[in-house]
Amino acid sequence: MSVTRGRGSPGNQTSQRFNLPERAADGDWLDVAQDVDGEPPRLRTSVTVEQPRTIISRNTSPDIGFNQSVNAYRGCEHGCIYCFARPSHARYDLSPGLDFESRLIAKPDAATLLRKELGKASYRVQTIAMGTNTDPYQPIEAEWRITRDCIEVLADCHHPLLITTKSDRVLRDIDLLSRMAAEGLVMVAISLTTLDPVLARKMEPRTTHPARRVAAIRALREAGVPVHACISPIIPAINDHEIEALVAAAADAGALSVSNIPVRLPLEVAPLFRAWLDDHFPDRAARVMHIIQSIRGGRDNDPNFGSRMKGQGPYAALIRTRMDKARRRHGLKGGRITLRHDLFVPPSDQLRLF
Numbered sequence: 001m002s003v004t005r006g007r008g009s010p011g012n013q014t015s016q017r018f019n020l021p022e023r024a025a026d027g028d029w030l031d032v033a034q035d036v037d038g039e040p041p042r043l044r045t046s047v048t049v050e051q052p053r054t055i056i057s058r059n060t061s062p063d064i065g066f067n068q069s070v071n072a073y074r075g076c077e078h079g080c081i082y083c084f085a086r087p088s089h090a091r092y093d094l095s096p097g098l099d100f101e102s103r104l105i106a107k108p109d110a111a112t113l114l115r116k117e118l119g120k121a122s123y124r125v126q127t128i129a130m131g132t133n134t135d136p137y138q139p140i141e142a143e144w145r146i147t148r149d150c151i152e153v154l155a156d157c158h159h160p161l162l163i164t165t166k167s168d169r170v171l172r173d174i175d176l177l178s179r180m181a182a183e184g185l186v187m188v189a190i191s192l193t194t195l196d197p198v199l200a201r202k203m204e205p206r207t208t209h210p211a212r213r214v215a216a217i218r219a220l221r222e223a224g225v226p227v228h229a230c231i232s233p234i235i236p237a238i239n240d241h242e243i244e245a246l247v248a249a250a251a252d253a254g255a256l257s258v259s260n261i262p263v264r265l266p267l268e269v270a271p272l273f274r275a276w277l278d279d280h281f282p283d284r285a286a287r288v289m290h291i292i293q294s295i296r297g298g299r300d301n302d303p304n305f306g307s308r309m310k311g312q313g314p315y316a317a318l319i320r321t322r323m324d325k326a327r328r329r330h331g332l333k334g335g336r337i338t339l340r341h342d343l344f345v346p347p348s349d350q351l352r353l354f
Helices: 030-035 086-092 098-102 110-118 146-156 168-181 197-203 210-222 240-253 269-280 285-295 313-330 347-353
Strands: 013-015 044-052 056-058 068-070 103-106 128-130 161-165 186-191 227-230 257-259
Touching: 044 098, 086 098, 086 269, 098 103, 110 146, 110 347, 128 146, 146 168, 161 168, 168 186, 168 210, 186 210, 197 210, 210 227, 210 240, 227 240, 240 257, 240 313, 257 313, 269 285, 285 313
Parallel strands: 044 103, 068 128, 128 161, 161 186, 186 227, 227 257
Antiparallel strands: 013 044, 056 068
16 A cells, blocks of 8 residues: 555655555554553554655744644554544545544655755754654654654754654653753653543554553653643543543653643544544533534634634633643643753754864
């Protein structure tokens, strides 16, 4: 199985067809799968290589805490039903459903492109985010190591970095991250959605077991890496009862700050999510969607800047109040730390350090 470039693809890239062998996406559950009855959901995945001309993406969204990012992959094996990035696969004539989880696109030249872009005279240092569209530590990263290659470039250049992930595979790169943390150049955001492995298996079938995510927070903090916990998404009547427990677990593991976002259902995500509710929670599907619509202006999704990240109405206000009280109880911050931007050394200038 392979993927070809879709006619809706952005014009600054080319893709190649590689007849790579299919592999089983057995996910990150591994030896802790005994916590849940049955085998973890399996999926046959294929990977196509993309050769983009640039690797740094930029945005001007006023409600996102970064304006440039690097994504090593398109699509994500984790299979989170609520993933807001699913519609991006439609640009390649691929489905936001199963194709997003199984027909993946890798960018093996990402580190080379990153080094080239950082070396441009016009480049201005701003935090680069990884994990903004798909998880940089999804299972294929174990083989492709594109994320690590990019982090090596950023570490060598003393460039600020924000990583968001659901995988404890981030610990593989703790040597680089601890080095960057010592200079105030990195923060890792670990996504905690539930402490219940049964619910996690339903919501995000091939992500790291919740206990391993909490352990990853602790290991990163012991190595001196600042960690932010993303208690997101909050799904009404599904995982909202865990807010206080999730904040407590993050605080106990050493997280410095926590935040949350109500579930977002843009474009094709809404019908996929509705079908998932009918399948797994038929007893409360209508109630869940009613509450979601109450915080999204009567629709399944609110795309407007500002309100899309916070929601509106009584339910959204209640969630914010609970989060604020939980933060105060554990002495946590609501935002993320500021990373240093004054240590940057362009790749072309690195030899001058020796």
